[in-house]
Amino acid sequence: MTTVTNKTDNTGDVRLSGISKTYDNGFTAVHPLDLTVPQGSFFALLGASGCGKTTTLRMIAGLEEPSSGTVHLGEQNVTALPPYKRPVNTVFQSYALFPHLDIFENVAFGLRRRGIKSVKKQVEDMLDLVQLGEQARKKPHQLSGGQQQRVAVARALINHPKVLLLDEPLGALDLKLRRQMQLELKRIQTEVGITFVHVTHDQEEAMTMADTVAVMNAGRVEQLGSPADLYENPRTTFVANFLGTSNFIEAEVDTKNGDDIVLKAGGGKLVLPEARCSAPTATGGKVLVGVRPEKISLTHADDAGDIPEGRNRITGRIADSSFIGVSTQYVVDSPVCPEFEVYAQNIDRDARLVPGTEVVLHWNPAHTFGLDAAQDIDAGIQEEAAV
Amino acid sequence: MTFVKWLKRNLVVIAGLLTLGYLLLPNVVVTVFSFNNPKGRFNYEWQQFSLDAWKDPCGVADMCGSLSVSLQIAFWATIGATVLGTMIAFALVRYRFRARGAVNSLIFLPMAMPEVVMAASLLTLFLNMGAQLGFWTILIAHIMFCLSFVVTAVKARVMSMDPRLEQAAQDLYAGPFQTFVRVTLPIAAPGIAAGAMLAFALSFDDFIITNFNAGSTVTFPMFVWGSAQRGTPVQINVIGTAMFVVAVLFVLASMVISNRRNKQKA
Numbered sequence: 108m109t110t111v112t113n114k115t116d117n118t119g120d121v122r123l124s125g126i127s128k129t130y131d132n133g134f135t136a137v138h139p140l141d142l143t144v145p146q147g148s149f150f151a152l153l154g155a156s157g158c159g160k161t162t163t164l165r166m167i168a169g170l171e172e173p174s175s176g177t178v179h180l181g182e183q184n185v186t187a188l189p190p191y192k193r194p195v196n197t198v199f200q201s202y203a204l205f206p207h208l209d210i211f212e213n214v215a216f217g218l219r220r221r222g223i224k225s226v227k228k229q230v231e232d233m234l235d236l237v238q239l240g241e242q243a244r245k246k247p248h249q250l251s252g253g254q255q256q257r258v259a260v261a262r263a264l265i266n267h268p269k270v271l272l273l274d275e276p277l278g279a280l281d282l283k284l285r286r287q288m289q290l291e292l293k294r295i296q297t298e299v300g301i302t303f304v305h306v307t308h309d310q311e312e313a314m315t316m317a318d319t320v321a322v323m324n325a326g327r328v329e330q331l332g333s334p335a336d337l338y339e340n341p342r343t344t345f346v347a348n349f350l351g352t353s354n355f356i357e358a359e360v361d362t363k364n365g366d367d368i369v370l371k372a373g374g375g376k377l378v379l380p381e382a383r384c385s386a387p388t389a390t391g392g393k394v395l396v397g398v399r400p401e402k403i404s405l406t407h408a409d410d411a412g413d414i415p416e417g418r419n420r421i422t423g424r425i426a427d428s429s430f431i432g433v434s435t436q437y438v439v440d441s442p443v444c445p446e447f448e449v450y451a452q453n454i455d456r457d458a459r460l461v462p463g464t465e466v467v468l469h470w471n472p473a474h475t476f477g478l479d480a481a482q483d484i485d486a487g488i489q490e491e492a493a494v
Numbered sequence: 495m496t497f498v499k500w501l502k503r504n505l506v507v508i509a510g511l512l513t514l515g516y517l518l519l520p521n522v523v524v525t526v527f528s529f530n531n532p533k534g535r536f537n538y539e540w541q542q543f544s545l546d547a548w549k550d551p552c553g554v555a556d557m558c559g560s561l562s563v564s565l566q567i568a569f570w571a572t573i574g575a576t577v578l579g580t581m582i583a584f585a586l587v588r589y590r591f592r593a594r595g596a597v598n599s600l601i602f603l604p605m606a607m608p609e610v611v612m613a614a615s616l617l618t619l620f621l622n623m624g625a626q627l628g629f630w631t632i633l634i635a636h637i638m639f640c641l642s643f644v645v646t647a648v649k650a651r652v653m654s655m656d657p658r659l660e661q662a663a664q665d666l667y668a669g670p671f672q673t674f675v676r677v678t679l680p681i682a683a684p685g686i687a688a689g690a691m692l693a694f695a696l697s698f699d700d701f702i703i704t705n706f707n708a709g710s711t712v713t714f715p716m717f718v719w720g721s722a723q724r725g726t727p728v729q730i731n732v733i734g735t736a737m738f739v740v741a742v743l744f745v746l747a748s749m750v751i752s753n754r755r756n757k758q759k760a
Contacts, residue, residue: 216666
């Protein structure tokens with residue numbers, strides 16, 4: 108048996124300790140924040156505009172001075188270093204390519220400033236990596252949005268930074284190109300192995316690309332975890348609503364049954380695994396029961412007897428249905444929740460499920476999560492809709 | 495009927511040509527009369543074609559001396575006003591300081607003030623300070639009134655500059671000086687050049703302020719004015735035509751360069 112000595116290189120770690128930013132006008136963009144981004148990871152800061160994610164990024168770059176706290180890259184404290192002395196590079200929102208320089212000189216800029224004389228080979232290799240070798244002598248305004256975006260990435264990556272910071276790099280691209288560039292960036296990150304810190308307001312983008320996502324809201328990190336973890340186990344209504352869609356039922360704790368909590372909601376009973384409840388579970392306490400729309404099955408009220416035992420079930424009437432190809436999205440009016448959303452795969456469609464039909468909604472209790480009822484049910488919904 | 499139709503169709507072109515003619519006619523007259531061989535001392539009536547004046551442009555006493563004074567003053571005034579004006583423009587756009595709004599409007603005041611008023615008040619100032627009128631008082635006055643124009647031209651350019659470009663330069667290891675030289679200055683250059691050209695033109699042909707504050711120094715506009723009292727040598731037209739040709743060549747050269755650049759890109 109061989110011993111694998113996993114000598115971890117942590118020079119590309121980003122460590123923020125108690126970092127905060129309050130502007131002269133008294134507005135606090137970022138509340139004291141601790142965050143560690145491990146070397147080589149693809150980390151996303153996700154949030155609506157004005158949540159402090161870009162400010163956090165700019166503090167790592169050195170373009171914004173923190174009001175308190177420290178920034179470490181690996182073991183080095185860079186808090187007092189100006190941006191041009193930090194081993195990080197940024198891909199700016201709308202790219203900030205130098206309009207008076209051609210593509211080659213844009214990409215060579217960082218190398219030349221560090222006094223490197225023979226840049227030709229490196230620049231050409233980098234332009235090939237982003238498939239822009241042909242465009243080297245063009246000016247930025249002659250390229251398309253997607254090409255400019257790749258120049259911005261090349262211009263930053265050629266310096267082999269310890270950390271690459273990306274500020275909404277895909278915001279200006281149309282949807283199709285954005286999807287393509289997401290995969291492209293992910294490929295480049297895997298190839299070069301540099302730590303990427305990516306700021307975005309697009310939850311799909313964050314989930315597609317990042318290993319770890321920090322959801323930010325009003326200058327604080329609401330929750331941090333892998334995309335699947337955040338989606339399956341949101342700990343606040345903001346996270347539950349900002350990442351995908353969630354249905355919430357207000358319920359009251361009734362009894363405990365082993366590892367499960369039994370809750371009363373509108374005359375019926377719901378089961379929730381205690382491990383998936385982030386709210387206090389004293390008997391009589393209020394809990395928001397959450398479930399994702401795609402976890403739910405829809406059965407016609409006449410067939411209610413066929414539903415297996417042990418599933419959570421509520422009744423309702425279909426208020427609206429829309430067929431979108433891969434699935435059908437139903438809005439169900441239920442006594443416990445006025446607009447319950449259900450996404451059903453179009454495998455065996457029941458032709459009777461039309462608006463006005465009485466139905467039973469049922470799901471595996473393991474797919475239920477519980478949140479503290481003291482928070483706003485709709486937190487995080489507006490922000491996503493505004494995008 | 496067909497004429498009316500034709501007129502309707504080409505009215506825009508005709509109006510454009512007439513306006514252009516209106517603008518350029520004085521230059522044509524100046525050029526034509528630079529080849530005149532006048533009978534008396536005044537060059538107001540066409541007599542016969544002659545190249546005498548072109549062969550001997552400095553043949554008139556003191557004229558080329560005054561031209562040289564004017565060019566020197568215009569050169570230094572352009573440099574002074576452009577450097578100061580560019581710095582003011584950056585300060586006004588980039589920095590928030592007390593009384594920034596007031597400074598912004600005060601900068602425009604010299605442009606709006608009647609020149610003759612400014613000329614008289616400047617003279618009062620110089621006399622009270624005991625300054626000796628001449629080259630330096632003219633230069634100080636010219637830098638002063640050119641400043642507002644340079645600030646206006648550069649400010650427009652700086653305002654449209656994306657501050658993220660400089661941040662990107664800093665992010666790419668350029669210190670403050672490198673950032674200024676490699677990014678800020680090249681991008682602001684068209685505005686600065688426009689301001690400088692404006693300053694040169696304004697300074698070169700200024701008469702009122704110069705006349706008040708020149709003492710015994712004579713600039714080219716003052717020479718033209720003075721000689722107009724006693725008779726106008728053809729050489730004045732020669733100088734005027736030459737300046738016009740130089741300006742046209744400048745414009746043509748910049749057009750050719752930008753055309754070639756565009757072709758290279760395409």
